[in-house]
Amino acid sequence: MAMKLYMFQVAPNPTKVRLYIAEKAALGVRLPVEQISVDIPGGETRTDAFLAMNPHGTVPVLEMADGRHLTESLAIIEYLEEQYPQPSLLGDSAEDRALARALERYVDAQVLMPIARAVHATRSPLGLPANPEVAADANARAQEGLAYLDGLLDDGRAYLGGARPSVADCTLAAALQFGRFGRFDYLDAGAAVAQWHARYSARAEIAGILVM
Numbered sequence: 322m323a324m325k326l327y328m329f330q331v332a333p334n335p336t337k338v339r340l341y342i343a344e345k346a347a348l349g350v351r352l353p354v355e356q357i358s359v360d361i362p363g364g365e366t367r368t369d370a371f372l373a374m375n376p377h378g379t380v381p382v383l384e385m386a387d388g389r390h391l392t393e394s395l396a397i398i399e400y401l402e403e404q405y406p407q408p409s410l411l412g413d414s415a416e417d418r419a420l421a422r423a424l425e426r427y428v429d430a431q432v433l434m435p436i437a438r439a440v441h442a443t444r445s446p447l448g449l450p451a452n453p454e455v456a457a458d459a460n461a462r463a464q465e466g467l468a469y470l471d472g473l474l475d476d477g478r479a480y481l482g483g484a485r486p487s488v489a490d491c492t493l494a495a496a497l498q499f500g501r502f503g504r505f506d507y508l509d510a511g512a513a514v515a516q517w518h519a520r521y522s523a524r525a526e527i528a529g530i531l532v533m
Contacts, residue, residue: 323353325384326397327374329361331446331502331533333433334394335381336495337488339530341398341410344486347526348408352401354383362446395425398488410488421482424489428481431466433496435459440503463500463507471511479520486521494521494531501533 326342328335342352359365359380366378374390375382383391383400391397402411412418439459442452470493473481481489497518500507508515522531 323355324386325355325357327357327359327371327380327382327384329359329380329446331499332361332380333437333492333495333499334379336498336530337394337433337491338381338383338397340491340494340527341401341488343527343530344410344491345401345405345408347524348410350405350408352405354401362448395429395488398491410486410491412482412487421487421489424482424487425492427466428470428489428492428496432463432470433492433499435462435466436496436500436503436505436507439463439505440499443505444503446502460505463496467507467514468511471513474513474517475511480517490521494518494527498531498533 326335326338328339330336339356342354342356345352359371361380365371366375366380371382372378374384375392377392379392381392381394381397383397385391385400391400399411402409409418411421436459439456441447441449442456442459444451470481478484480486481493497507508518521527
């Protein structure tokens with residue numbers, strides 16, 4: 322029985338999971354996950370049927386093979402990684418996995434979350450009111466996080482964690498796409514981040530996921 326991933330096209334957390342699934346496919350592992358688009362602006366996440374899957378009314382939601390539902394993007398990724406551990410997008414040793422998780426959490430907390438806050442205070446797909454002061458503060462935090470990543474990439478590595486993509490790259494790409502949805506361009510944060518973005522987004526493996 323295939324699993325089902327409930328997602329919204331430009332929302333960053335579902336996009337992170339979708340990029341992870343695409344990266345696994347690029348490594349030769351096609352995960353049995355059907356992707357189902359949810360109409361957030363139309364109120365689908367507030368229906369009784371959706372709230373029965375996730376009482377918080379957020380995406381992504383993974384319907385597992387046994388019918389239970391799993392929320393939170395990183396929990397979904399780690400569940401899928403445990404089900405299909407090789408080739409790994411978290412690393413093959415305890416040390417590599419710890420470093421990969423730490424890097425992903427940094428990108429999530431210091432880049433994705435501030436960008437999401439800025440977008441929701443500017444052009445929220447949830448219909449939240451605009452708040453220029455909140456947006457400005459969040460943008461400043463995102464720029465600080467991206468400046469750190471620019472320094473990390475400045476040593477010539479191809480991806481955030483080294484020679485091949487990891488979950489951290491999925492998170493960063495999802496964050497920057499949501500920023501573009503909100504009409505923010507964060508690629509002036511540094512040349513290395515801009516080069517990373519051009520390299521990552523041009524890959525055939527993720528065609529159709531990064532749409533903005």
